[in-house]
Amino acid sequence: MTTLLLKTEPADYSFDDLVHDKTTVWDGVTNNAALANLRRARKGHGAFIYHTGDERAIVGLARIAGDPYEDPARPGLNKAGEPKFAVVGIRAVKKAKSPLSLGAMKGDERFAGFTLLRQPRLSVMPVPPEIDALIRELTGL
DNA sequence: GCCAACGTTGGC
């Protein structure tokens, strides 16, 4: 059971939008490392939603609604002849009682080494179990 | 296959 963290610019698509829609297809990921992480999602896994831009905080929890699949809108193949782009359906679970800000994570040594703090621009990443537990504790999710 | 130039993300 691997939890993911998904970044989104709230002006483009926010957690509140997801709550309103109930489900959505998480598409538009182009970076190969992010796509590799996205493909590791499995139905039922959790996914924290992180707002970039002015908010810079984990704001809610979603659930993977089904296994990832090829993006029908971008039917390209990679060099290995496999689908280049993948998407995954997610479902809103709960909004965080208290959003967990990037600053708070940076100031908490228990988050040291977390990919979110180390790898800028990566929009999809796995959340290790101990970080997962910490985020749930601090956000009330 | 290398690498310079360019584009994008996203924090500051």
Add this chain to the structure above:
DNA sequence: GCCAACGTTGGC
């Protein structure tokens, strides 16, 4: 608005 950190593209 700036810029660091990457990724991508294209010339060679």
